[in-house]
Amino acid sequence: MDYHTSGLQLPCPEHVRNVEDNRLWKRVLVERHGAGCGDWSTGWTRDSHGCGLWKGIMLGWNDFSAQVKFKVGRGNRVRLWHDRWCGDVPLKESFPALYACASNKSATISEVLVRENGRVDWQVTFLRNFNDWELDNVASFLGLLQNHCPSRVVEDGLWWSLKNSGIFDVRSRYSSFRESPSLIFPWKCIWRTKAPRRACFFVWTAAWQKILTCENLRKRGYSITSWCCMCCCNGETVEHLLLHCHVAGALWNWIFQAFGISWVMSGTVADLLHSWWNGLGRHSSDIWNFVQLA
Numbered sequence: 001m002d003y004h005t006s007g008l009q010l011p012c013p014e015h016v017r018n019v020e021d022n023r024l025w026k027r028v029l030v031e032r033h034g035a036g037c038g039d040w041s042t043g044w045t046r047d048s049h050g051c052g053l054w055k056g057i058m059l060g061w062n063d064f065s066a067q068v069k070f071k072v073g074r075g076n077r078v079r080l081w082h083d084r085w086c087g088d089v090p091l092k093e094s095f096p097a098l099y100a101c102a103s104n105k106s107a108t109i110s111e112v113l114v115r116e117n118g119r120v121d122w123q124v125t126f127l128r129n130f131n132d133w134e135l136d137n138v139a140s141f142l143g144l145l146q147n148h149c150p151s152r153v154v155e156d157g158l159w160w161s162l163k164n165s166g167i168f169d170v171r172s173r174y175s176s177f178r179e180s181p182s183l184i185f186p187w188k189c190i191w192r193t194k195a196p197r198r199a200c201f202f203v204w205t206a207a208w209q210k211i212l213t214c215e216n217l218r219k220r221g222y223s224i225t226s227w228c229c230m231c232c233c234n235g236e237t238v239e240h241l242l243l244h245c246h247v248a249g250a251l252w253n254w255i256f257q258a259f260g261i262s263w264v265m266s267g268t269v270a271d272l273l274h275s276w277w278n279g280l281g282r283h284s285s286d287i288w289n290f291v292q293l294a
């Protein structure tokens with residue numbers, strides 16, 4: 001169930017779009033929550049009861065839609081002033097003075113675009129006439145509209161701005177989540193090993209400091225005592241539990257002895273993964289790379 005991707009109606013053949021529009025899950029959600037503006041998402045639910053999963057997904061909608069631009073066809077689902085369809089910001093932000101005196105602030109493009117005999121005319125109306133000193137602004141507004149006249153009468157669509165192709169993919173979205181694009185995450189050390197997927201997933205979660213240790217549960221509001229479940233000492237953090245606890249340390253020492261090496265334990269799981277990878281040389285580290293996930 002991925003409304004964000006399949007419901008997105010990114011540039012795709014007409015028949016694919018129609019199939020997506022008629023998906024049962026989508027119809028159920030729209031029935032339950034109502035359709036949002038332009039029918040690109042569901043409405044917002046403020047009930048205290050109801051589907052927590054969908055509410056959680058919708059919390060990310062604003063952040064997600066900030067990466068989306070609109071491709072205008074008919075223009076009946078794209079709002080003139082509020083949606084990003086020409087330029088990098090909505091027109092209400094690039095022309096705030098004009099927006100302030102627009103007669104219909106929530107107009108869709110089809111409401112202000114008149115197509116007649118192959119000609120296209122913009123008929124944006126304002127509450128008052130403009131002063132001389134405002135005319136330059138009006139001229140550049142009209143010039144911008146003229147340069148972005150929708151040429152084809154097709155369905156409106158969305159354009160994923162993080163990919164040159166405009167087509168959504170999870171990788172680009174995931175990268176945009178990361179706090180710093182320059183952050184190097186040790187993904188190879190996790191996903192390029194021969195460990196079972198569930199072990200990889202656990203280590204991936206640990207590297208992001210998200211496994212459910214007592215400390216993390218306390219951060220989420222649970223009132224529990226943060227005792228290590230293995231040594232009963234205070235402070236069950238991710239690093240303590242997996243790296244520095246003396247019970248875990250005994251296991252690590254056994255591994256290092258088995259390989260006949262000495263090792264200074266890293267401060268964090270991510271650091272350990274970085275320093276571990278190919279530690280026995282590029283061509284003889286298959287088992288070594290696998291060990292830390294085991």
Ligand SMILES: [Zn+2]
Nearest residue numbers: 228230231245
């Ligand atoms: Zn411990």
